[in-house]
Amino acid sequence: xxxxxxxxxxxxxxxxxxxxxxxxxxxxxxxxxxxxxxxxxxxxxxxxxxxxxxxxxxxxxxxxxxxxxxxxxxxxxxxxxxxxxxxxxxxxxxxxxxxxxxxxxxxxxxxxxxxxxxxxxxxxxxxxxxxxxxxxxxxxxxxxxxxxxxxxxxxxxxxxxxxxxxxxxxxxxxxxxxxxxxxxxxxxxxxxxxxxxxxxxxxxxxxxxxxxxxxxxxxxxxxxxxxxxxxxxxxxxxxxxxxxxxxxxxxxxxxxxxxxxxxxxxxxxxxxxx
Amino acid sequence: xxxxxxxxxxxxxxxxxxxxxxxxxxxxxxxxxxxxxxxxxxxxxxxxxxxxxxxxxxxxxxxxxxxxxxxxxxxxxxxxxxxxxxxxxxxxxxxxxxxxxxxxxxxxxxxxxxxxxxxxxxxxxxxxxxxxxxxxxxxxxxxxxxxxxxxxxxxxxxxxxxxxxxxxxxxxxxxxxxxxxxxx
Numbered sequence: 139x140x141x142x143x144x145x146x147x148x149x150x151x152x153x154x155x156x157x158x159x160x161x162x163x164x165x166x167x168x169x170x171x172x173x174x175x176x177x178x179x180x181x182x183x184x185x186x187x188x189x190x191x192x193x194x195x196x197x198x199x200x201x202x203x204x205x206x207x208x209x210x211x212x213x214x215x216x217x218x219x220x221x222x223x224x225x226x227x228x229x230x231x232x233x234x235x236x237x238x239x240x241x242x243x244x245x246x247x248x249x250x251x252x253x254x255x256x257x258x259x260x261x262x263x264x265x266x267x268x269x270x271x272x273x274x275x276x277x278x279x280x281x282x283x284x285x286x287x288x289x290x291x292x293x294x295x296x297x298x299x300x301x302x303x304x305x306x307x308x309x310x311x312x313x314x315x316x317x318x319x320x321x322x323x324x325x326x327x328x329x330x331x332x333x334x335x336x337x338x339x340x341x342x343x344x345x346x347x348x349x350x351x352x353x354x355x356x357x358x359x360x361x362x363x364x365x366x367x368x369x370x371x372x373x374x375x376x377x378x379x380x381x382x383x384x385x386x387x388x389x390x391x392x393x394x395x396x397x398x399x400x401x402x403x404x405x406x407x408x409x410x411x412x
Numbered sequence: 413x414x415x416x417x418x419x420x421x422x423x424x425x426x427x428x429x430x431x432x433x434x435x436x437x438x439x440x441x442x443x444x445x446x447x448x449x450x451x452x453x454x455x456x457x458x459x460x461x462x463x464x465x466x467x468x469x470x471x472x473x474x475x476x477x478x479x480x481x482x483x484x485x486x487x488x489x490x491x492x493x494x495x496x497x498x499x500x501x502x503x504x505x506x507x508x509x510x511x512x513x514x515x516x517x518x519x520x521x522x523x524x525x526x527x528x529x530x531x532x533x534x535x536x537x538x539x540x541x542x543x544x545x546x547x548x549x550x551x552x553x554x555x556x557x558x559x560x561x562x563x564x565x566x567x568x569x570x571x572x573x574x575x576x577x578x579x580x581x582x583x584x585x586x587x588x589x590x591x592x593x594x595x596x
Contacts, residue, residue, distance in 0.1 A: 143595035144584045150595075151532040152552035154525065155437035160449050162432040164424045164456065171460050172421050262453050 162262045166284045219303070219311050219318060224259055224286045224340035231257060231268040231290075235275040249356045249395075249403035253292035253331060256352060256407050259340065261285050271354065271405040279409040281350075286340030287409075289313070292331045293356065298324045300355040300364055301334055302391070303341075306348025306411055310384055312368055313341070313352075324360065343411050350409055355394050357402035364390060416463045424460065431474075432456075434553050435481050441536060441549045442485045443492075451488055455481045471563050478554055479564045482546060489542075524596045535586035539579055547572060548579035 139147075233255075256269040261284030268290070269275050281287060289301060301314040313319050319335035326332055335341060343350055355364065367390050371383035394404040416423040435455055440448040458480050466476055539545040543565060550561045562572035 139584055139588050139593055144580070144587070146595040147528055147532065147587065147592065148552050148580075148583070150525065151529050152437070154529045155441060156433045156553070159433035159436035159440070162428060162436065162449060162452055162456075164428055165453065168424055168457060168460055169421050171457075172416065172424060260449070263449055 161264050163264075165261050165282075219313070219316075220283075220342045220344045221318070221335055221339045222286070222342060223338050224288075231255070231266045233268045233270055234277055234279070235270055235273050237270065237273055248358065248401045249297065250294035251292060251356070252294050252329065253290055254354065254405060255290045256287065256409075257290055258285060258287040258409075269407060271407050275407075280412050281343050281409050282412040283343050283346060286342050288340050289334045289352070289354070290331060291326065291334065291354075293326050293328055295328045295358075296325045297328075297356045297358065298360050299326050300324075300353075300357075300361060302353040302355075302368070302387075304351045304353070304388075305343075306345045306350060308381070308384065310368070310371060310387060312372075345411050348411050350411060352407045353391050354405045354407075355391060355402060356404075357394075357400070359401065361402065364394075416460065424456070427456065427459065427477075431477055435477070438478065438481055438549055438553050439485050441533070441553075442482075442546060443488055444537065445488065445492070447488070451484055452481070455484050458484070472560065474554060475560045475563045478550060478560075479566075482550075482564055485546075486542075528592065528596055531587055531590045531592060532583065534590070535583040538586055539582060541575075541579075543567075544575050544579035544582070547575035548583065551576045 251272060254271045256271055256279075258267050258269075258279065258281060259265070260267070261282065269279060291299060293299070299314060300312070303311045303313050305311070314334045315322070315324055319339070319341075320332065321336065322332050355361065364387075367383070367387045371380065371387050374380045374383045391404060394400070394402050416427070432452060435452045436448055439445075439451045439455075443451065445451070455477070459477060462480070466473070471479070536545060536548065539548070546565060547561055550564055551558075554560055554564075558573045558576065559569045561576065562569040565572055565575070567575070
């Protein structure tokens, strides 16, 4: 190969690598770090000592005042569903756990989905990633409050679908059916793709540590008992009773599909928070 | 860079516009990891936190950024080698590992480009000397300046030139073995 041809080949390769590279975006943390520098630089040097003193007093005060304030406010009633517009998916969904032979759902299962996917977008990337809930995933997914996620569902038959989210503070939210997330109603029609939340919205984690879990329950028939248990949980105000209601609800979810007479199935997916 | 130091957030947007794809391409070709995007984010975070330490008299900004990127990649490879080995070619779908087809190309042209890109990647992966691998990737990603490559690698200009030349010879021979006798 002539040197000239080699150079052309390598230039072609390099140009391709750069053009096809993922386009990234700065994260919120980066902006915060830069802005913090601006605030720091705003004060003249001789004022730093005074600032340190004032900050120390504020810190000590906050140690006394904050716990009282937090105890008074009922944080458990704060909304834990965060919705916002997402980045457009330019290159389709990149599935993290594509189907493998012998690792799929049981063929005899009465509940089948043509698509049942947890989709997410990292804040800095224009790509959309997917975790197929019908197949095992070995990789641990970690999302920050800057990232987005949603569910994409396509039932193989008309199905009643219930989706719940358990956040890291032990609060359960119903994502579907829920008018805030989607105007769709049960039963979901076969061969139709539904997004929860519906386009163009995405959910995002509201907490910064721990783990969030998503429960998807699908049934051939309505599940009023499940609905009632959730309503009971969400109406309960006392912390102790709420925990008890949650425990009953989780036990019911756990039992879905175990009764041979119940034509229903469940899927669970957890991701870490950063 | 001065804007970044003084806390102007627009500065980081501009840095991303200029360097994100080049850094990604560099990190991906050096590590062949699907975590290259995270790695590049780490590079930018280090650039932000270390901005006050950047001295334009010592090196160009591009050199400084790529030196940080190279250090991040080397650290990443060390960590990865300690835990487990990731097979080369285990690529993610959105990484440059998958050839993006330009709509303006004919299918034949696209196929030829894809096969050339795959062949070059394979040949770079075959380079056993890590410094040669880094040198040749930097050479084509940063503008073919031996002095800059030397500064990024922490070597003299002549040493950088030797590394690039040696890598070029090996890649050229490898491409010939793969049937690329001329520019397709």
